[in-house]
Amino acid sequence: MxxxxxxxxxxxxxxxxxxxxxxxxxxxxxxxxxxxxxxxxxxxxxxxxxxxxxxxxxxxxxxxxxxxxxxxxxxxxxxxxxxxxxxxxxxxxxxxxxxxxxxxxxxxxxxxxxxxxxxxxxxxxxxxxxxxxxxxKGKYNFKVRKQTIFFPDLPENFDGMTITHISDIHSGSFDDPDEISHAIDLINEQHSDIILFTGDIVNTHAEEMHKWVDTFKRIETPAFGKYSVLGNHDYGEYVNWPSQ
Structure with a gap:
C-alpha cells in the first residue's frame, strides 16, 4: 500500500x-x-x-x-x-x-x-x-570500435592477433532484417582471427532468436574459431520457470 x-x-x-x-x-x-x-x-x-x-x-x-x-x-x-x-x-x-x-x-x-x-x-x-x-533508428547504429590492447606479459604468439568482440544482441528487440544483415557484414569485414560473443543474445526466451538464426549463420568462422558464453538474459533470470 x-x-x-x-x-x-x-x-x-x-x-x-x-x-x-x-x-x-x-x-x-x-x-x-x-x-x-x-x-x-x-x-x-x-x-x-x-x-x-x-x-x-x-x-x-x-x-x-x-x-x-x-x-x-x-x-x-x-x-x-x-x-x-x-x-x-x-x-x-x-x-x-x-x-x-x-x-x-x-x-x-x-x-x-x-x-x-x-x-x-x-x-x-x-x-x-x-x-x-x-x-x-539508434538501436541499429552499429559501429566498429578498434582498440589496441597491451599486456606486459602477453606471449609473442599473440602479438598482432585480432579479436572481434560482440555483446548484448537482445534479438527480441529486432524488427529490421536489412539492418541486422548489415551488422553481420560489418563483423565479417573485420577479418579477425577470432570472434567472441559475451552474452545476452535474447531478452528472455530462446524463441526470440529463431528467425535470426540464418542471418547470424552468415558470420564467417575465422582461423581460431567463434566462441560464445551466456549472459544473464540468456540464463532466463527474469522469468519464473515451472522447473529449476
Whole structure:
C-alpha cells in the first residue's frame, strides 16, 4: 500500500509541474484538455501493463513498448520537475527574505517566470527526442570500435592477433532484417582471427532468436574459431520457470 501511495504522490507532482510548463506554451483550452487526456491515457496504459505483467512469461513486445513509453513520457517530465522545483525553491527563499525585511510585495510568491518554463521545455525535449531516436533508428547504429590492447606479459604468439568482440544482441528487440544483415557484414569485414560473443543474445526466451538464426549463420568462422558464453538474459533470470 505504501508503495502505491508513493507512486501516486510522485506521479501527481510530476504531472502538476509538467502541466504548468505546458500551459506557458499555449492557453488554448482544447490543447490543455487534450494534453491532460493524453497524459491520463498513457498513465492508465502503463499502470495496466505493469499490473498484467506475468513473470512466467517474462518480457515480450508489450513489455518493451511499455518500458519505452514510460521512459519517453516521464524522463523528460523529470527534467521539467527538477528545473521548475529549483525555481520554486528560489521563489520561496526570495519571498521569505522579502517578508523578513518587511517588504512582502503584492504576494509572498512571485509569479512563475515564463522564460524558465520555456527553457525547461526545451531541455526536456532533448531526452524526449533522443529516446525516440534510440528506440527507432539508434538501436541499429552499429559501429566498429578498434582498440589496441597491451599486456606486459602477453606471449609473442599473440602479438598482432585480432579479436572481434560482440555483446548484448537482445534479438527480441529486432524488427529490421536489412539492418541486422548489415551488422553481420560489418563483423565479417573485420577479418579477425577470432570472434567472441559475451552474452545476452535474447531478452528472455530462446524463441526470440529463431528467425535470426540464418542471418547470424552468415558470420564467417575465422582461423581460431567463434566462441560464445551466456549472459544473464540468456540464463532466463527474469522469468519464473515451472522447473529449476
Amino acid at each position: 505504501l508503495r502505491w501511495i508513493f507512486f501516486i504522490v510522485f506521479v501527481a507532482i510530476v504531472e502538476i509541474y509538467a502541466f504548468q510548463a505546458f500551459r506557458t506554451v499555449t492557453k488554448m483550452r482544447w490543447a490543455l484538455i487534450a494534453y491532460q487526456v493524453i497524459s491520463l491515457l498513457i498513465l492508465v496504459y502503463i499502470v495496466y501493463s505493469f499490473t498484467q505483467f506475468d513473470r512466467s512469461v517474462g518480457q515480450n513486445k508489450q513489455t518493451l513498448f511499455t518500458m519505452g513509453l514510460l521512459l519517453i513520457t516521464y524522463l523528460p517530465k523529470l527534467f521539467l520537475v527538477i528545473i521548475l522545483l529549483g525555481e520554486d525553491i528560489v521563489r520561496v527563499v526570495s519571498g521569505t527574505v522579502r517578508s523578513l525585511m518587511g517588504n512582502p510585495g503584492d504576494s509572498f510568491l512571485q509569479e512563475r517566470r515564463k522564460f524558465v518554463s520555456q527553457v525547461a521545455l526545451g531541455l526536456a525535449a532533448i531526452p524526449f527526442l533522443s529516446l525516440i531516436y534510440g528506440m527507432t
